[in-house]
Amino acid sequence: MKKGGFMKDALILFAITVVAGGCLGGVYEITKEPIERANQAAQIAAYQEVLPEAVDFNSDGMDERIAASADEIASQGYGNVYIDSAAAAVDASGNNIGYVVSSTSGDGYGGEVKISVGIDEDGAVTGIAFLSLSETPGLGMNATQDSFKGQFAGKNVDKLTVTKSPTGADDEIVAMSGATVTSNAVTNAVNAAIYFAKNCIE
Helix, strand or coil: CCHHHHHHHHHHHHHHHHHHHHHHHHHHHHHHHHHHHHHHHHHHHHHHHHCCCCCEEECCCHHHHHHHHHHHHHCCCCCCEEEEEEEEEECCCCCEEEEEEEEEECCCCCCCEEEEEEEECCCCEEEEEEEECCCCCCCHHHHHCHHHHCCCCCCCCCCCEEECCCCCCCCEEECCCCCHHHHHHHHHHHHHHHHHHHHCCC
């Protein structure tokens, strides 16, 4: 191949790469804001699912608390878990009725497990909602069923444990059949949220 032909092909390829990169950058800029709005809407919907009595959620100062507590939460033995966001839940009279904490476990069988956890003023879990779950259909994906996630509501302990042989203890979460990894990932994400609400906000 002639040198001139090689240079021509290289320049054409470079031009295509520049144009394609510019197009991708443009698409990102166009879609970034709608994606952020959709994510925020999904988060608010999850907040309202776990604390339906709330009419507003105040996240003032929470980012600072999350950053300050990251190492502390990482040292609690919950695995690869971190806090994403948090907000105080407010009722129609403006009273604080608890907190909603979103946390992520990187220890899911199929990837990250992202949840929002409602915790009332007394420290009891009011419920959990899934923001992201990519587990095995018929096994880990059963975490979204009330038979599993419903176990968390009403629990008021400092730490929950997963078991296959329940004794009726308050701190027990019964593992899903064939999905112990997912059961542990969800439970540890809840544990991180509980710890944050009880130890890192006030």
